[in-house]
Amino acid sequence: MNPTRFRSAWEIGRTVPGPRPLPPLRPRRPAEPPATADVVLDNGLRVLAARLATAPTVELRLYVPFAGPDPTHLAGADLLATALFSGTARRDRDRMETELGSIGGTLAAEADQIRLLVAGHGPASGLPLLLDHVADVLTGATYPEPTFTRDRDRCAQQRQAEGSQPQLRARAARRRHCYGDHPLGWPIPQPAHVLAIDVEWVRQLHRRAVVPRGSILVVVGDLHPDAAVEAAAGTLADWRSERVAAELAPAPAIGGAEPALVHQAGAVLSQIRLCAPAVSYPDRRYPALQLANQILGGYFSSRLVANLRERQGFTYSVRSAFEHTPGGAAILIDTDTANEVVEPALAEIGTELAGLGTRPPSAAEVAAARQYTIGNQQLAAATQAGLASSLLTLAAAGLDAGWPAAHAARLEGVTVDDVGAAAMEFLAPGRCAGVVIGDATAWRN
Structure with missing residues (x-):
């Protein structure tokens, strides 16, 4: 076993300017399921x-x-x-x-x-x-x-x-x-x-x-x-009733439509709130769609952030996330922009949605999204409060405590083609609906 070598003060003082490669991440340890x-x-x-x-x-x-x-x-x-x-x-x-x-x-x-x-x-x-x-x-x-x-x-x-x-x-x-x-x-x-x-x-x-x-x-x-x-x-032995708690009926499928425009006089910003149909935890397509969402806007290294925030400067924050409901799910896309750039911002969101199908994610993008998703799942279960909320969410969806470990294995098996297929099926621009709220007098169209 080779001893760890640290750089000397002389070497540190003469480091070549510019970025240096980050050390590789340690191998991810599988999470131990709780008793x-x-x-x-x-x-x-x-x-x-x-x-x-x-x-x-x-x-x-x-x-x-x-x-x-x-x-x-x-x-x-x-x-x-x-x-x-x-x-x-x-x-x-x-x-x-x-x-x-x-x-x-x-x-x-x-x-x-x-x-x-x-x-x-x-x-x-x-x-x-x-x-x-x-x-x-x-x-x-x-x-x-x-x-x-x-x-x-x-x-x-x-x-x-x-x-x-x-x-x-x-x-x-x-x-x-x-x-x-x-x-x-x-x-x-x-x-x-x-x-x-x-x-x-x-x-x-x-x-x-x-x-x-x-x-x-x-x-x-x-x-x-x-x-x-x-x-x-x-x-809780005395808590009894012949009635059954009332479950919410599944929501209707989200149909694609142009965003509804809501005028709010004097609004400084326009709020873009879009939604697309999705599948929830038990569906076999969920792992691939989850990674597609991460690549689209699920974390800071996503395409929406790189485009709307970093390249265009249209917004400070843009994200996409799942909203799970009884019997279904949706992917929500949220961002706030200046009224003057709401049209180009919407156009760029459409470009990124279409791009997931026409410009499929690379192997590196899928690997990074997978690493983030599995790590985030483990972090969510690392605290008592997080584990309690996670178990409750899964139980309400009809799943047991062993689902996270099985889901991590399914995520490991998702391919680049799987992610591209999920994006084309669920995240095409024509499948989205939503609203834009702002001062319509400042919108160009």
Whole structure:
């Protein structure tokens, strides 16, 4: 074995100017899958526990499918999540916060068109208390009237603030354009819609929709998986219902169309928000399409960044990313430009979309995208919070904890031709739709 040789001060002082080649990356080590337990309880709740003892803490995620029939349901779901921890028959909000604070734990809820999500964090020794608080609100939330009124006002104020944020408005406009009347296309709830909901409506929604059958609980951390499942089974035994949690129906296929132009007087920038149809995790074409997306705009070495940011100077940031939805997926392309260059920016995006088919990715591009994708997947599972969120995403898609390792092997087998074929099938310019939001008076056409 040769000893490592370091350069001397004399050699360092006489280095030839200019770039030097980077040392090769070390061989990538396969990620070790965590020890897990995956059980469906008698009440229909799926519990997935995984051991990752990087710190003496635990992460908790509860996923309840929460689809509804109309936009009023979305406003009510938002309000239910805001007020979920306002009080139960056993604890008021102050007692909840005091007990969780005594162990350094947190619990919070949020809701959208797809699901109600409860997320928590705390010391490993505090898992029984976290589970007890979750069980308490699931089976005994009372939504006490004075507190509920304050929560409703706060929720309405948050929705009003969101309605003034350009990024959120642009996201909602794209969804309306791409998904139409499907729940994914519903607008952000307006403050008036939230304020019109009374406490009894929310209580009835809780009884009807917050049910275990079809829901998923994920617990990750410094724990023994079988013991964690047993603890969850005992604590949540009283959470029962004959109903099944409401899954969102698959969204309609995204059809290609010219971007819809939305005039926003006085806007300094134009927001380009495009979408293209895609496939999700279980589809055999997903690995190749995932690499095609990385090459297009999925990371800083992508073609969109090299063109729109580096060569043209049209934008500071441009990216493409998957949006996974129940039963499907889309690839989203986002960038903001000056109003004066929105047309050439759109033209260059079209050029890059077409170029993935007419100018197929090189072997070096595919290798770099593969290295980044697999490495990023491993990084996402390196922390307790990241692993909990990853396992929940996979479980909601009907996949198990072994999927990431199998997916990494599939990525290794993707060829240059596979990536080019996926790009031609899904990312041709004619398959995209979306919106452009900006001051139309500054647009040339």
